[in-house]
Each structure stands twice: as structure tokens, then as C-alpha cells.
Amino acid sequence: MSDKPFFRFHPGAYERGAFVRSLAPCDVCERPSVWLYDAAIYVAGEKPAVCARCVADGKLSEHLDGDFQLHDADMEDEIEDAVSEEVMQKTPGFSTFNAFTWPVLDGKPLAYVGHGDEDATWDDPAAVAAVKKLYADVYGETLDGPTPYALVFREVDGPRHVAILDLD
Ligand SMILES: [Zn+2]
Structure with a gap:
């Protein structure tokens, strides 16, 4: 190895x-x-x-x-x-504020790709869309920029992204 x-x-x-x-x-x-x-x-x-x-x-x-x-x-x-x-x-860990349920789509766990305040997240339109959707769904409001309170995941073998909340 x-x-x-x-x-x-x-x-x-x-x-x-x-x-x-x-x-x-x-x-x-x-x-x-x-x-x-x-x-x-x-x-x-x-x-x-x-x-x-x-x-x-x-x-x-x-x-x-x-x-x-x-x-x-x-x-x-x-x-x-x-x-x-x-x-x-x-799978190596990453820092979060709280315990969370690992996101799954179609019976497969997703890959963690970053927090909502990382530059790489904001360089990825699909990740940004997932974070904005999360805020719209949860708060009914539009998110304008980076947030430390979202974790972004994507399919290992596919394009779909999912963001979950991680409030402090
Ligand atoms: Zn060793």
C-alpha cells in the first residue's frame, strides 16, 4: 500500500x-x-x-x-x-460542531467534500447550489456567501451534491 x-x-x-x-x-x-x-x-x-x-x-x-x-x-x-x-x-475525520447523520443517496453513503466556508466549496457551482438549497429549505432565505454551518457531500460515482447543517 x-x-x-x-x-x-x-x-x-x-x-x-x-x-x-x-x-x-x-x-x-x-x-x-x-x-x-x-x-x-x-x-x-x-x-x-x-x-x-x-x-x-x-x-x-x-x-x-x-x-x-x-x-x-x-x-x-x-x-x-x-x-x-x-x-x-x-475514512479520516474532519471537524464538525455536532454529531451528524452521514448523508446517503440511493442506498450509498456520499463523500465529504468540504465545509460551506472553504474556498474550494465556493469554486464548485454544484456545491454552492447544495448549500443554498439547504438554507432555502431550512430557513426559507437566500444565502449570499460562505457559511461555516454547512457540510457538503457528493456522490462517490456521480454528480449529485447534498449539504447538511452543522450548527455550533
Ligand atoms: Zn501504520
Whole structure:
């Protein structure tokens, strides 16, 4: 496995700082991390130092006996176990104000692509449309610019975007 694996449910993980460059040893594989995980692990007890390889390939899941999550989130019950595990335990986290329910379309979890206040979000017309639709649906008002209170997701293999609220 590459030292810098791609995460299809969080494609911007490295740019967003979910990992930092470090040669500190990974507690799971005991090799130099190269990309050391620097986001939350929701686990009882001590949080291991873990490399990107061990997050991606499931060795972290084995190390923690599957008893943890990388997101302060719930997954809908009907998602198949392997996919649910990929999202919750093999996909690097990102900061949110609150727990949230991971968005799903047609039985498939969506990929997290950014917050409503990131430049990349406002460079993507489909992401902007999703955030504006969210505000229109929830508040009945037009949003004029970036907001830190929206999380934007899109289909892994499709163009549809969905935004959800994350109020502080
Ligand atoms: Zn490792």
C-alpha cells in the first residue's frame, strides 16, 4: 500500500489536515508513519498514533477490535456493513460542531467534500447550489456567501451534491 492512500469518502483529507507529515512510528504497524493521522478517533481509552496506511487498510480497525469511530456521526442501518465500516472506521475525520447523520443517496453513503466556508466549496457551482438549497429549505432565505454551518457531500460515482447543517 502507498504511504499516502486515497480515501474515496474524504478525498480532500490530506489538504484538509487530517494527516501531518511525520516519521514518528505508527502504533499499529510500527513503521515510520510518513502521514500521521491528526484528526479525532472516538474510542474508549487511549488514542493510538496511527499512519494513513493503517487507517485505509483496516489494520487500525483490527488493532481496536472495531470498537471505535473516526466521525462523530451515525450511519443509516440499511447500509451494508462493509461500506459502513469503510466510512466510519477507514475514512479520516474532519471537524464538525455536532454529531451528524452521514448523508446517503440511493442506498450509498456520499463523500465529504468540504465545509460551506472553504474556498474550494465556493469554486464548485454544484456545491454552492447544495448549500443554498439547504438554507432555502431550512430557513426559507437566500444565502449570499460562505457559511461555516454547512457540510457538503457528493456522490462517490456521480454528480449529485447534498449539504447538511452543522450548527455550533
Ligand atoms: Zn501504520
